[in-house]
Amino acid sequence: MRLKLVIFDVDGTLVDSQGLIVEAMDLAFTGEGLTPPARQATLGIVGLSLDAAIFKLYPEGAPDLRARLVEGYKAGYMQRRAALGVAQSSPFFEGARETLMRLNTREDVVLGVATGKSRRGLDKLIEGHDLKGVFVTTQVSDDHPSKPHPSMIETALAEAGVAAQDAVMIGDTSYDMDMAAAAGVTGIGVDWGYHPNAELRAAQKIVASFQELEDTLTGIWEHQ
Template sequence: MSAPLRLVIFDVDGTLVDSQGDIVAAMARAFAAVDLAPPPRDEVLGIVGLSLDVAMPTLRPDLSAAAHARMAQAYKDAYMQLRADAGVVQSSPLYPGAMQTLQALYALPEVLLGVATGKSRRGLDKLIEGHGLEGYFVTQQVADFHPSKPHPSMILQAMADTGVTPSETVMIGDTSYDMEMAAAAGVQGIGVSWGYHPRERLGQASRIVEDYADLRAALDQIWSVSA
């Protein structure tokens, strides 16, 4: 009897790639656009995963919608420039073991790979191209077409795209928003310890892994229960 079709959805920033340097630098320019000093680094990393239209009001709820829009545009412009200057591989390097894990999962005929990210379509396309990941992700959910995490829209659409059931779907991410999104969509969430939110914020994760080498075993445990 063949294994059921399974879907593994990855967050991007803080899960697949470490882009914190560009994120912090771009946020500094976003705040400069409205003549303000940027918040501390940990506060900036704390909103990674949110769409920009939610992230800016989260950081500065006292500012106007027009100011938030200027900040979001300045952030986008700065991030694009930083990435162009350094190149994708340097500005957003893959975490150790990420590529090997993607390759191993991609090789499994019953496993489909997806992405659910607060990045824009353009940003995700550049990252996939820069790392040679074309063809790996059969479903790609981005901020352009969905409410911000932790709304479950991205995961629900990924499951609709692939025809995979919630019991066979797993969301992998580094933030509370990823784990809350997974719970809201009725799927299992695996938290990763190497990202931008501390472990104590990953309370809704069904499991937390310390290294990419541990991920396959965590997936196998989840799938053995659902089988």
């Protein structure tokens, strides 16, 4: 039996945290007396590590100002998450939990995460959604270069003991799909996230639901 690794992005793929992300970014910029980025601009950086995201949104800012924006975002995010709770601030997309649970029961499949979140942020989400023990490998921005660098996937493969040809990366952004391509794993894009389908050029398949995702995985594995 060949072990298979399914790696998930988080924001925009498993959970819909766009309201929380946009509000936190608005708070960070207004806190520095700046005009917040447009909503679509903020959603366009989801998946990047926070320092890379801020640089992309405000490249003309001095380094110390960008550092304050990073801290302002973190503070605003934690404040709003605490006020709303994880289930309300980052709810599952329809079918996400059920798919995770079904995949988790398979003896030939292990699950992982590769996210631009911090370790603290991911741990809070896993705790809030009662996902402890579901993922055998969790890769976060604290420990790696920002996506689309392949470091997160390469480390996940090593930790899970799975070869690249037996792994898939599932995500909603071009950063996820470019990372998958750079790591030599199959990239599956989802169309309910924060980047339009046209930007998921490196994806080998784009799915429109978690049921279609499960069917796609079955098809891939049947031909291995």
